[in-house]
Amino acid sequence: MNARLPDPASCPLCGQANRCAMEVQRETGQPQPPCWCTKVDFGTELLARVPAEAQCLACICPACASGAKSA
Template sequence: MSAVPELDPSRCPLCGQLNRCAMEVERLTGEKQPPCWCTQVDFSTGLLARVPAEAQRLACICPACARPR
């Protein structure tokens, strides 16, 4: 049986870069953060569909991957 790698909620599930999620920073540090950049972005259905099932609703997409192409 193979081990499933642990998901890191501070990293983008698409590219692995830091996602800079203020909500995750607040959860980890207990320090109040300003609203996260992601609350100002509209994530397309197509982009969200690219997130692996095991990471959905567990790790934020980073700003670079969220940027419209």
């Protein structure tokens, strides 16, 4: 098997850091406040752009999510 898993700290759409609080907590062991993404409506169109292999494994970053505010 040569399949690469998505990097959970990188946005599956642009590859930039997604600043996911849950991933920071997993990496550091330090408790984090609720993630910024819990207050965002990503919309079905934006979520549909996430590659199947990254769905539910890597968070969309704030920059990519900002386009979803009007959705």
